[in-house]
Amino acid sequence: MTARSTLPTDRWLPFAAIWMLGLALYCLTAQARATPAIAEVAGAEDVIVFVRQGCPRCEEAKGFLLRLQERRPGLSISILDVLQRPNRERLDALAVEHGITNPGVPSFYLRG
Structure with a gap:
């Protein structure tokens, strides 16, 4: 029997990163203003997310942000x-x- 490490593994890192982003965005939305929904152009956004087509982690992040946008419509x-x-x-x-x-x-x- 081999000993298992008690340190977090790489498979948990994406979840931790998304959780921390969610917490930061939650705090940021306390002062959110009425703005358009998710934009494909740059302006005075609360959050800018840089992604690459075909990136699986980018797709996960976009899905999370779409759900967050539904819960926080004032977030740009x-x-x-x-x-x-x-x-x-x-x-x-x-x-x-x-x-x-x-x-x-x-x-x-994140703006601010």
């Missing part, structure tokens, strides 16, 4: 595909601004 969310050059450039600029190297997807930017 933009989902931007990094395969489109302007979106990738925006992600890179935000990463540089916040001292992040090699940002992956999904990446979340």
Whole structure:
């Protein structure tokens, strides 16, 4: 019989990340203003999510955000595909601004 580690495994990390995002978004929505539903263009969003087509974790995040949007209609969310050059450039600029190297997807930017 082999000993099992008591440390979290990689399979729990996506759930923990989504839970933490949900908690952050819950706190953020306390001051949410009336805005359009999930947008595909950038503006004065509460949350910007950078995704890549074909990314399974990005699909999970988008599903979570759609459910969150239903519960918090005042929350403005933009989902931007990094395969489109302007979106990738925006992600890179935000990463540089916040001292992040090699940002992956999904990446979340919370206003405030």
